[in-house]
Amino acid sequence: xxxxxxxxxxxxxxxxxxxxxxxxxxxxxxxxxxxxxxxxxxxxxxxxxxxxxxxxxxxxxxxxxxxxxxxxxxxxxxxxxxxxxxxxxxxxxxxxxxxxxxxxxxxxxxxxxxxxxxxxxxxxxxxxxxxxxxxxxxxxxxxxxxxxxxxxxxxxxxxxxxxxxxxxxxxxxxxxxxxxxxxxxxxxxxxxxxxxxxxxxxxxxxxxxxxxxxxxxxxxxxxxxxxxxxxxxxxxxxxxxxxxxxxxxxxxxxxxxxxxxxxxxxxxxxxxxxxxxxxxxxxxxxxxxxxxxxxxxxxxxxxxxxxxxxxxxxxxxxxxxxxxxxxxxxxxxxxxxxxxxxxxxxxxxxxxxxxxxxxxxxxxxxxxxxxxxxxxxxxxxxxxxxxxxxxxxxxxxxxxxxxxxxxxxxxxxxxxxxxxxxxxxxxxxxxxxxxxxxxxxxxxxxxxxxxxxxxxxxxxxxxxxxxxxxxxxxxxxxxxxxxxxxxxxxxxxxxxxxxxxxxxxxxxxxxxxxxxxxxxxxxxxxxxxxxxx
Amino acid sequence: xxxxxxxxxxxxxxxxxxxxxxxxxxxxxxxxxxxxxxxxxxxxxxxxxxxxxxxxxxxxxxxxxxxxxxxxxxxxxxxxxxxxxxxxxxxxxxxxxxxxxxxxxxxxxxxxxxxxxxxxxxxxxxxxxxxxxxxxxxxxxxxxxxxxxxxxxxxxxxxxxxxxxxxxxxxxxxxxxxxxxxxxxxxxxxxxxxxxxxxxxxxxxxxxxxxxxxxxxxxxxxxxxxxxxxxxxxxxxxxxxx
Ligand SMILES: Cc1cc2nc3c(=O)[nH]c(=O)nc-3n(C[C@H](O)[C@H](O)[C@H](O)COP(=O)(O)OP(=O)(O)OC[C@H]3O[C@@H](n4cnc5c(N)ncnc54)[C@H](O)[C@@H]3O)c2cc1C
Ligand code: SF4
Ligand code: SF4
Ligand code: FES
Numbered sequence: 129x130x131x132x133x134x135x136x137x138x139x140x141x142x143x144x145x146x147x148x149x150x151x152x153x154x155x156x157x158x159x160x161x162x163x164x165x166x167x168x169x170x171x172x173x174x175x176x177x178x179x180x181x182x183x184x185x186x187x188x189x190x191x192x193x194x195x196x197x198x199x200x201x202x203x204x205x206x207x208x209x210x211x212x213x214x215x216x217x218x219x220x221x222x223x224x225x226x227x228x229x230x231x232x233x234x235x236x237x238x239x240x241x242x243x244x245x246x247x248x249x250x251x252x253x254x255x256x257x258x259x260x261x262x263x264x265x266x267x268x269x270x271x272x273x274x275x276x277x278x279x280x281x282x283x284x285x286x287x288x289x290x291x292x293x294x295x296x297x298x299x300x301x302x303x304x305x306x307x308x309x310x311x312x313x314x315x316x317x318x319x320x321x322x323x324x325x326x327x328x329x330x331x332x333x334x335x336x337x338x339x340x341x342x343x344x345x346x347x348x349x350x351x352x353x354x355x356x357x358x359x360x361x362x363x364x365x366x367x368x369x370x371x372x373x374x375x376x377x378x379x380x381x382x383x384x385x386x387x388x389x390x391x392x393x394x395x396x397x398x399x400x401x402x403x404x405x406x407x408x409x410x411x412x413x414x415x416x417x418x419x420x421x422x423x424x425x426x427x428x429x430x431x432x433x434x435x436x437x438x439x440x441x442x443x444x445x446x447x448x449x450x451x452x453x454x455x456x457x458x459x460x461x462x463x464x465x466x467x468x469x470x471x472x473x474x475x476x477x478x479x480x481x482x483x484x485x486x487x488x489x490x491x492x493x494x495x496x497x498x499x500x501x502x503x504x505x506x507x508x509x510x511x512x513x514x515x516x517x518x519x520x521x522x523x524x525x526x527x528x529x530x531x532x533x534x535x536x537x538x539x540x541x542x543x544x545x546x547x548x549x550x551x552x553x554x555x556x557x558x559x560x561x562x563x564x565x566x567x568x569x570x571x572x573x574x575x576x577x578x579x580x581x582x583x584x585x586x587x588x589x590x591x592x593x594x595x596x597x598x599x600x601x602x603x604x605x606x607x608x609x610x611x612x613x614x615x616x617x618x619x620x621x622x623x624x625x626x627x628x629x630x631x632x633x634x635x636x637x638x639x640x641x642x643x644x645x646x647x648x649x650x651x652x653x654x655x656x657x658x659x660x661x
Numbered sequence: 662x663x664x665x666x667x668x669x670x671x672x673x674x675x676x677x678x679x680x681x682x683x684x685x686x687x688x689x690x691x692x693x694x695x696x697x698x699x700x701x702x703x704x705x706x707x708x709x710x711x712x713x714x715x716x717x718x719x720x721x722x723x724x725x726x727x728x729x730x731x732x733x734x735x736x737x738x739x740x741x742x743x744x745x746x747x748x749x750x751x752x753x754x755x756x757x758x759x760x761x762x763x764x765x766x767x768x769x770x771x772x773x774x775x776x777x778x779x780x781x782x783x784x785x786x787x788x789x790x791x792x793x794x795x796x797x798x799x800x801x802x803x804x805x806x807x808x809x810x811x812x813x814x815x816x817x818x819x820x821x822x823x824x825x826x827x828x829x830x831x832x833x834x835x836x837x838x839x840x841x842x843x844x845x846x847x848x849x850x851x852x853x854x855x856x857x858x859x860x861x862x863x864x865x866x867x868x869x870x871x872x873x874x875x876x877x878x879x880x881x882x883x884x885x886x887x888x889x890x891x892x893x894x895x896x897x898x899x900x901x902x903x
Contacts, residue, residue, distance in 0.1 A: 162707065163792075165713070165792045166707045166714065167707075168707070168708070168713075170714075170791070171710065171712055226821070226827075228784055228785065228788050229781070230781060231776060231777060231778045231780075232778070235775045235776060235777050254785065256712070256789060259789070260788055263792070267766060267767035267821075268767055270758065270767055271768075271769075301747060301753070331707045331708050331713060332706055332707055365686075365689075365709065434711075546696045588700045588701055589701040591701075594703060595703075596704075596705075596748075
């Protein structure tokens with residue numbers, strides 16, 4: 129089939145880009161491996177940052193400064209400035225399409241304070257901000273007759289010379305291979321922190337394969353080594369306990385009940401303090417017992433419920449054991465301020481994009497802002513590009529039917545769920561909050577071995593109907609490649625900066641005050657550094 | 662502890678027994694079965710925290726989110742009803758988009774009004790819907806009318822009808838008269854199973870009232886005299902009240 133603009137991914141970024149690109153009679157098709165409202169965007173609780181007319185004690189300048197400071201100097205000041213300046217317009221747009229933002233007594237949009245910021249800047253919809261934004265966007269897509277193809281899995285891009293002409297998908301329901309030719313493609317496939325299986329707050333749909341596919345088609349990736357670890361996930365289940373808990377006064381205590389860090393320091397510092405204890409085989413707890421129960425019930429109802437459901441713990445009376453977990457990927461596909469990538473006709477937005485606004489650290493509430501901001505740029509750029517782009521159907525692609533058959537007929541059966549469990553553990557240990565050369569090199573040889581093993585492996589389930597194990601197998605192969613790329617970039621950056629902390633190079637180094645770039649050239653991963661402009 | 666899981670492979674349905682750990686959620690147990698006992702077991706999950714809506718199944722006949730449910734000895738886990746089963750616990754929910762499209766539940770025309778805390782609270786519960794399809798599965802009407810718009814789509818319709826920003830409430834009300842609010846028996850099943858404590862039955866009652874007030878024909882009177890009684894068998898009992 130053919131379409132004008134093909135959007136891959138139906139989270140906050142994909143849906144916004146689709147709405148922006150749907151001008152007049154453009155045909156916009158959103159293709160995703162899940163249903164739109166299943167996307168990870170629904171998990172964002174805390175909120176979305178903006179400076180509004182009614183925001184007290186804040187200014188665009190302070191917002192820019194906070195964001196740049198958090199980036200540890202490796203983001204683009206001009207990109208940050210444009211995003212911060214647009215923040216009010218973005219909230220107004222969301223408000224106009226009927227996102228039900230929480231209000232204050234003066235009927236203005238209510239705002240709360242997040243870590244690393246100077247003012248109450250975060251707009252929210254109770255503690256369901258992402259859910260309400262995602263669902264409202266979906267309703268608007270339905271209104272605007274955006275075409276959806278759900279449960280389609282991206283296999284590859286269709287490329288000729290340096291241009292993208294569409295993509296190839298696997299219909300998960302039937303394992304049929306479907307080619308979609310398009311004048312433009314917008315990739316909005318989410319981040320890669322989800323590959324830390326069992327050690328991540330991310331959705332199980334967040335598995336990075338689309339990023340790897342873009343990379344193998346020679347899109348430039350950047351800043352992969354910057355993986356953000358969230359300090360407070362519930363031990364055992366890795367469900368996130370929002371930063372709002374600490375913002376409302378919760379303590380972090382050790383086994384003796386002593387506080388050991390200022391709870392409102394930035395995420396990377398708090399995560400390190402916690403991980404140090406955990407690595408020492410000590411436990412760490414979130415302590416809310418001193419807070420007024422009424423306040424907990426009013427301001428943290430979801431956190432209270434999550435602790436009850438997953439740990440059978442009443443946070444107003446008991447300590448909640450927590451761990452830090454992989455949470456957000458600052459790196460991704462490098463794009464310019466208009467969401468253009470190094471490939472013609474390919475645009476990116478959302479967590480899979482590296483738009484030079486987060487640098488080494490992302491502030492809470494800045495992701496949703498960037499998701500909407502960059503997605504609007506992507507949708508608009510794709511629409512503008514329609515004039516010069518064409519459908520081109522005579523491009524040769526890999527024979528995917530055959531490669532599916534090849535995989536299914538391999539001899540060596542593996543259990544993907546089991547392999548993933550070990551993979552996640554090793555990743556978290558060697559490429560987690562702390563890293564060093566020896567552990568990363570050991571990890572890399574394990575990953576190489578695993579990659580070779582997967583090349584000749586298959587799965588037990590051979591059916592062609594909703595074969596989820598097959599999809600997980602394909603996802604896993606690319607996750608292993610992604611992990612290798614992260615490790616290689618982390619090895620190369622011989623310093624500590626923001627979320628990237630090396631125990632063998634504990635200081636920030638001037639010579640690394642640059643973004644990292646990784647390119648696929650002649651089947652090699654080539655790493656270099658550039659200034660963020 | 663033993664649980665029973667329904668397996669379907671296009672040909673036949675089987676009930677299989679598995680030994681699982683007691684203190685885990687159903688989803689964690691399913692993942693463990695896939696890891697250690699049978700890698701072909703098929704089910705869906707995303708957020709693991711009750712907000713993405715893709716893990717709902719039935720436990721002993723009642724709709725539950727696998728990621729938030731703890732099991733008891735001998736519990737039976739089955740796929741949702743009213744949808745075609747694709748494999749094991751996975752059903753085809755592609756009808757969702759069609760139902761939402763038919764109810765016209767989106768903002769049509771923005772009214773320039775000031776929204777207060779109270780106005781926002783008015784639609785808070787309805788806008789907490791995660792589209793998990795539990796209510797759809799629990800609804801008895803689909804057996805007799807597959808075109809029924811159904812609980813979540815009607816709840817979403819009310820979410821926009823009650824939004825002060827909506828400047829064209831009639832467009833929504835008009836689209837839910839056929840196969841919509843008057844076809845519901847107000848049995849309350851949907852309300853009983855909703856993991857988000859939403860009350861679609863009450864939302865439908867509300868929509869009936871608003872429709873009648875806006876001049877649409879009140880078909881509940883007509884229903885009173887027919888076989889399909891509008892009488893509420895649960896006598897106003899609100900299962901979400903506990
Ligand atoms: C628990 C949690 C809480 C958070 N809280 C906040 C917060 O309070 N504030 C904030 O600003 N940010 C927050 N974030 C971060 C923020 O939610 C994400 O960065 C953002 O939602 C990403 O949106 P997205 O559209 O890029 O990707 P996603 O919502 O992840 O969507 C990705 C889409 O791509 C599709 N896709 C992926 N791979 C393929 C493939 N191979 N084939 C086809 N389709 C594919 C998926 O199906 C999905 O539809 C939070 C994140 C988590 C995990
Ligand atoms: S109350 Fe109405 S919508 Fe809800 S389950 Fe019963 S018949 Fe269906
Ligand atoms: S109304 Fe409740 S049960 Fe129905 S889809 Fe929404 S959240 Fe699920
Ligand atoms: S996995 Fe998302 S609701 Fe259960």
